[in-house]
Amino acid sequence: MKTYTFKETNRLLQRARRVIPGGIYGHMSPRYYVPDSDYPLYAVRAEGARFWDPDGNEFIDYMCAYGPMALGYNHPKVDEAALQALKSGDTVTTPSPVMVELAEFLVELVPAADWAVFAKNGNDVTSLSLMVARAATGRDKIVLVEGSYHGAAPWAQRPGRPGTVDGDHSNILYTRWNDYQGLERLVAEHRHDIAGFLSTPYFHPTSADSQLPGEDYWAKVEALCRREGIVLIIDDVRCGFRLDMRGSHEYFGFKPDLVCFSKAIANGYPLSALVGSDSLKSECEKVFATGSFWFSSVPMAAALATLRELQRIDGPRVMQQIGRRLREGMVRIAESHGFDLRVTGVPSMPFVRVAADKGAEVQPELHQRWCGECTKRGVFFASHHNWFLSTAHTDRELERTLDIVDEAFRSLSSG
Ligand code: PMP
Numbered sequence: 001m002k003t004y005t006f007k008e009t010n011r012l013l014q015r016a017r018r019v020i021p022g023g024i025y026g027h028m029s030p031r032y033y034v035p036d037s038d039y040p041l042y043a044v045r046a047e048g049a050r051f052w053d054p055d056g057n058e059f060i061d062y063m064c065a066y067g068p069m070a071l072g073y074n075h076p077k078v079d080e081a082a083l084q085a086l087k088s089g090d091t092v093t094t095p096s097p098v099m100v101e102l103a104e105f106l107v108e109l110v111p112a113a114d115w116a117v118f119a120k121n122g123n124d125v126t127s128l129s130l131m132v133a134r135a136a137t138g139r140d141k142i143v144l145v146e147g148s149y150h151g152a153a154p155w156a157q158r159p160g161r162p163g164t165v166d167g168d169h170s171n172i173l174y175t176r177w178n179d180y181q182g183l184e185r186l187v188a189e190h191r192h193d194i195a196g197f198l199s200t201p202y203f204h205p206t207s208a209d210s211q212l213p214g215e216d217y218w219a220k221v222e223a224l225c226r227r228e229g230i231v232l233i234i235d236d237v238r239c240g241f242r243l244d245m246r247g248s249h250e251y252f253g254f255k256p257d258l259v260c261f262s263k264a265i266a267n268g269y270p271l272s273a274l275v276g277s278d279s280l281k282s283e284c285e286k287v288f289a290t291g292s293f294w295f296s297s298v299p300m301a302a303a304l305a306t307l308r309e310l311q312r313i314d315g316p317r318v319m320q321q322i323g324r325r326l327r328e329g330m331v332r333i334a335e336s337h338g339f340d341l342r343v344t345g346v347p348s349m350p351f352v353r354v355a356a357d358k359g360a361e362v363q364p365e366l367h368q369r370w371c372g373e374c375t376k377r378g379v380f381f382a383s384h385h386n387w388f389l390s391t392a393h394t395d396r397e398l399e400r401t402l403d404i405v406d407e408a409f410r411s412l413s414s415g
Contacts, residue, residue, distance in 0.1 A: 001407045003376045008054035009041045032384050038372030046073035049392040059380040060397045064388035067238055067263035072392025078267045078305045085301035096297035102304050110247045112255050113275035119294050122237035122262035123151025125274040128289050129258045133196030133231035136283040143197045146174045147205040150235050177203040178214050187228055196231040201248035207384045210345030218254035233258040242319055242348040245311050269302035319389040323347030329402045337409035351386040373408035
């Protein structure tokens with residue numbers, strides 16, 4: 001099996017570094033791809049579950065643009081809806097009727113939603129959710145789970161990061177994932193000061209195993225929030241529409257007051273949504289929130305087409321099934337080469353790590369090498385982040401992936 005080279009990627013990165021800080025910033029930054037000699041950094045074309053880099057290398061993509069791609073790149077129904085909207089006018093002085101249609105659709109789809117507002121990125125709506133919680137309660141403090149990601153705004157970044165100041169976090173409190181007692185203590189210490197508890201539906205940090213909620217965790221958290229008048233906010237930006245079309249809280253069996261969606265909502269077109277309960281509707285109305293491109297109709301038309309298609313084919317079930325088969329296949333192949341492949345999280349968003357032996361500690365370097373060996377043969381596996389499945393990952397992609405996984409383990413054993 002041929003291994004890829006990345007001459008054009010490197011040439012582009014060198015050019016980019018002269019005119020763009022870091023060449024590529026944020027979560028697509030080359031510093032996350034180790035060893036960097038094994039990864040493409042640019043894409044010139046994408047189709048279905050695959051993309052092609054400037055060197056002509058083809059990849060089966062298990063990052064799905066870090067989540068937005070859910071139905072496959074260039075999905076005909078989504079692109080057709082987007083194109084029609086584009087022809088009618090995209091960013092116009094007034095919103096398109098499609099905004100009303102999309103809000104109606106979400107309110108019908110998501111039991112926790114009595115209303116919806118739209119923005120562009122996940123961070124737009126996680127930030128807005130804090131404002132709504134504060135406006136509704138007249139309280140300042142927000143509780144976050146340590147190590148969770150909610151966006152790049154200063155309040156959401158780890159304290160001490162360059163460009164943030166102490167004041168950015170002066171009203172942020174931290175608790176630990178799945179630690180109900182810890183949360184209860186924190187609430188008791190700050191009684192009547194906490195506006196909201198913002199959390200992902202399960203814990204999916206970077207560079208560490210994912211953790212599902214313990215039994216009763218969400219039921220207890222929900223009851224605590226109700227009792228204490230705390231707005232329960234779910235950040236479903238990453239998991240949304242990969243676990244349950246009605247929102248991931250339905251998968252885990254509880255009801256939040258606000259839910260943040262983005263990523264998969266429009267199959268790659270830029271859109272996010274904050275949905276919420278009736279009791280917060282008038283508070284949301286009072287909060288000033290807008291953006292130059294927030295009323296763009298193309299992503300909204302794309303979202304309607306995406307959600308209808310995901311619902312029609314039961315997208316979350318399809319992604320969970322293919323994710324389960326990927327996990328089983330990879331674990332079996334790893335074992336046959338004497339390695340231990342550990343998978344946490346949910347099958348549609350697996351977090352994968354490789355250890356040298358059963359029960360051995362994971363050595364990040366070995367895991368990175370394996371991901372690199374796979375990527376330079378044609379399956380894009382990031383080593384620091386959970387992966388994403390889509391409905392475009394079919395048997396064909398799975399078979400090819402498992403062949404490459406096999407070859408990558410063989411090369412680790414021999415090298
Ligand atoms: N919340 C979660 C759980 C996320 O995974 C992300 C993006 N990775 C965000 C919020 C922020 O979304 P965006 O990057 O679109 O602002």
